[in-house]
Amino acid sequence: DSGVTQTPKHLITATGQRVTLRCSPRSGDLSVYWYQQSLDQGLQFLIQYYNGEERAKGNILERFSAQQFPDLHSELNLSSLELGDSALYFCASSVSGSGNQPQHFGDGTRLSIL
Amino acid sequence: DQQVKQNSPSLSVQEGRISILNCDYTNSMFDYFLWYKKYPAEGPTFLISISSIKDKNEDGRFTVFLNKSAKHLSLHIVPSQPGDSAVYFCAANDGGATNKLIFGTGTLLAVQP
Numbered sequence: 001d002s003g004v005t006q007t008p009k010h011l012i013t014a015t016g017q018r019v020t021l022r023c024s025p026r027s028g029d030l031s032v033y034w035y036q037q038s039l040d041q042g043l044q045f046l047i048q049y050y051n052g053e054e055r056a057k058g059n060i061l062e063r064f065s066a067q068q069f070p071d072l073h074s075e076l077n078l079s080s081l082e083l084g085d086s087a088l089y090f091c092a093s094s095v096s097g098s099g100n101q102p103q104h105f106g107d108g109t110r111l112s113i114l
Numbered sequence: 115d116q117q118v119k120q121n122s123p124s125l126s127v128q129e130g131r132i133s134i135l136n137c138d139y140t141n142s143m144f145d146y147f148l149w150y151k152k153y154p155a156e157g158p159t160f161l162i163s164i165s166s167i168k169d170k171n172e173d174g175r176f177t178v179f180l181n182k183s184a185k186h187l188s189l190h191i192v193p194s195q196p197g198d199s200a201v202y203f204c205a206a207n208d209g210g211a212t213n214k215l216i217f218g219t220g221t222l223l224a225v226q227p
Contacts, residue, residue, distance in 0.1 A: 002157060002159065031213065043205075044217075045216070048214055090158070099213065100165055100207060105150075105160075107156050107157045
């Protein structure tokens with residue numbers, strides 16, 4: 001158990017809809033990261049938050065947004081969903097937002113767009 | 115452009131023997147490297163890491179070697195156990211002010227009893 005909690009585990013919805021994925025980091029971790037894993041690709045970095053502030057952005061679509069709340073949990077919002085958004089979405093956390101330290105991952109949310 | 119490459123999609127090893135998983139990278143600015151293990155329906159689990167100022171790091175049965183001139187790292191598992199069967203991802207941190215990781219596409223290790 002990594003200590004990172006993601007909900008829900010599975011989400012099935014239709015094209016055009018909007019969903020929210022939730023992540024609670026490990027106790028004491030201030031930084032949260034979101035990654036996407038599609039069928040034909042490895043883990044792709046989406047976005048990072050540190051103590052409530054956006055720290056870095058990867059190839060995140062404009063239809064996607066995220067935030068980190070004062071209690072340090074984070075939400076990833078995906079809107080105007082398309083078939084290609086079907087993927088596993090992982091959240092990870094680390095103690096701080098920089099430097100050489102490992103990230104610890106949750107078990108992911110599997111999003112299926114019908 | 116794949117900056118972190120794992121060229122072997124799969125590897126099969128006998129129990130008790132050594133497993134060697136390889137990873138190549140292209141960006142010389144990468145300064146921290148990690149290996150993760152992933153079982154189906156679970157998230158990646160951190161195994162071991164190495165800073166670019168070192169060439170070897172050991173933790174129990176797991177050893178990571180870094181060859182900066184060749185931009186190559188490898189993970190050695192000795193002895194291999196059936197429970198080690200999983201997908202192994204290599205990742206690199208590009209340093210700077212963030213801690214974002216760039217992952218390889220993974221190698222599926224099967225340890226045969």
